[in-house]
Amino acid sequence: MRVxxxxxxxxxxxxxxxxxDDWPQWLGPRRDGVWREGGIVEVFPKDGPxxxxxxALGAGYSGPVVAEGRVYVTDRVLRGGTSNSDDPFSRGKxxxxxxVVCLDESDGRVIWQDEYxxxxxxxxxxxxxxxxxxxxxxxxxxxxxxHVRCYEAVSGKVIWQTRLGxxxxxTPAWGYSGSPLIEGNKLICLGNKKSVAIxxxxxxxxxxxxxxxxxxxxxxxxxxxxxxxxxxxxxxxxQALVSLDPETGRTYWSEPFEVRTDVSVATPxxxxxxxxxxxxxxxxxxxxxxxxxxxxxxxxxxxGRNEYNTEGLHGLMCTPFIKDGHIYGVCAxxxxxxxxxxxxxxxxxxxxxxxxxxxxxxxxxVFIVANGDRFFLANELGDLIIARLSPAGYQEISRAHLIExxxxxxxxxxxxxxxxxxxxxxxxxxxxxxxxxxLAAP
Numbered sequence: 458m459r460v461x462x463x464x465x466x467x468x469x470x471x472x473x474x475x476x477x478d479d480w481p482q483w484l485g486p487r488r489d490g491v492w493r494e495g496g497i498v499e500v501f502p503k504d505g506p507x508x509x510x511x512x513a514l515g516a517g518y519s520g521p522v523v524a525e526g527r528v529y530v531t532d533r534v535l536r537g538g539t540s541n542s543d544d545p546f547s548r549g550k551x552x553x554x555x556x557v558v559c560l561d562e563s564d565g566r567v568i569w570q571d572e573y574x575x576x577x578x579x580x581x582x583x584x585x586x587x588x589x590x591x592x593x594x595x596x597x598x599x600x601x602x603x604h605v606r607c608y609e610a611v612s613g614k615v616i617w618q619t620r621l622g623x624x625x626x627x628t629p630a631w632g633y634s635g636s637p638l639i640e641g642n643k644l645i646c647l648g649n650k651k652s653v654a655i656x657x658x659x660x661x662x663x664x665x666x667x668x669x670x671x672x673x674x675x676x677x678x679x680x681x682x683x684x685x686x687x688x689x690x691x692x693x694x695x696q697a698l699v700s701l702d703p704e705t706g707r708t709y710w711s712e713p714f715e716v717r718t719d720v721s722v723a724t725p726x727x728x729x730x731x732x733x734x735x736x737x738x739x740x741x742x743x744x745x746x747x748x749x750x751x752x753x754x755x756x757x758x759x760x761g762r763n764e765y766n767t768e769g770l771h772g773l774m775c776t777p778f779i780k781d782g783h784i785y786g787v788c789a790x791x792x793x794x795x796x797x798x799x800x801x802x803x804x805x806x807x808x809x810x811x812x813x814x815x816x817x818x819x820x821x822x823v824f825i826v827a828n829g830d831r832f833f834l835a836n837e838l839g840d841l842i843i844a845r846l847s848p849a850g851y852q853e854i855s856r857a858h859l860i861e862x863x864x865x866x867x868x869x870x871x872x873x874x875x876x877x878x879x880x881x882x883x884x885x886x887x888x889x890x891x892x893x894x895x896l897a898a899p
Contacts, residue, residue, distance in 0.1 A: 483636035510565035516888035517584025520875035533584030569613030586634035601632035617662035668706030675721030735772035769801035791821025
């Protein structure tokens with residue numbers, strides 16, 4: 458009996474050790490920016506964490522995803538001696554291919570890859586933007602020019618493919634960027650000005666519904682929340698924050714919110730019966746969700762005089778994080794800020810996490826991911842920071858430089874790709890490689 462009990466203990470321990478969180482889509486398993494694995498390092502080793510593997514990769518802004526022992530990432534490779542314009546705002550026609558790459562999580566070995574011709578007509582043309590999505594044994598990808606493809610996740614066989622816009626004339630200035638989501642039998646994508654939201658049958662790619670038209674679709678990922686007794690699909694385009702019935706695409710409610718230069722980017726965040734968005738030029742908007750029906754009303758809005766003199770939070774690409782009555786996010790010039798959930802008053806700010814010299818830097822960014830009572834912050838310099846964020850201030854615990862910033866579209870070297878956290882590791886990419894770094898506790 459003692460032997461049997463010992464075997465049972467070992468089996469349980471091995472089972473627990475084998476269990477590891479995946480990161481199968483934008484912002485993780487629950488699309489909330491929370492990494493729920495335990496046994497994670499408290500402080501980085503003196504010489505930095507161990508790099509498990511690295512693999513050469515093409516350019517792109519899309520973050521990797523991790524599922525069932527595989528890593529999926531998209532990139533772009535130029536062909537025929539072509540090159541991108543020195544002006545990242547230029548919109549020419551540059552030939553090349555987009556690629557979908559599947560790697561072995563254990564060693565970075567290429568398991569399969571697929572590529573397709575894709576002429577770029579967009580600004581900031583490094584590569585794809587949207588994170589892939591793995592669900593039900595399938596991989597879904599959205600390219601910068603609107604190519605949507607569904608693969609068998611294990612083999613790489615193409616099951617179906619389509620395009621969100623009939624041609625490149627509908628492509629948003631900075632490309633199709635909203636990471637797709639699965640809702641029931643639907644793959645929901647951020648579209649273009651003629652069809653801002655598009656629902657595809659996840660099995661066949663057939664269009665089930667199209668919804669909304671606007672000056673532009675923007676770049677914020679579609680988000681599903683539960684409020685008012687209904688599941689609501691939240692679409693934030695440059696003219697309004699909109700709630701749709703995800704089954705039909707019918708509008709539940711809409712709140713006008715004009716966004717300069719169409720940069721509706723950051724993912725909307727729900728906290729109870731509150732829904733929050735933030736943007737670079739126009740500041741923050743907080744909505745109060747009705748508890749009895751799919752309705753909402755404006756609770757508050759904060760905006761400074763301009764991008765230099767800001768109130769509250771003027772975020773660009775950082776998905777804000779809400780905790781204990783406060784919002785944490787990155788403002789227009791790299792200020793990591795804490796503001797009050799009630800009213801948006803600023804509590805504190807720091808540049809320590811975002812910029813090299815502690816000076817304001819336009820569009821400087823850090824991605825915020827919670828793990829237990831602390832946060833992992835991946836900044837554009839290629840650093841990973843362990844920190845505590847609270848109303849009392851920013852407390853940096855440990856920092857390691859993991860990957861080189863190689864993208865220069867911002868006028869300086871940056872890493873603007875959201876990392877993935879899974880298997881007690883972090884997966885980060887730049888325009889030349891993808892690396893896997895162990896974050897397991899000793």
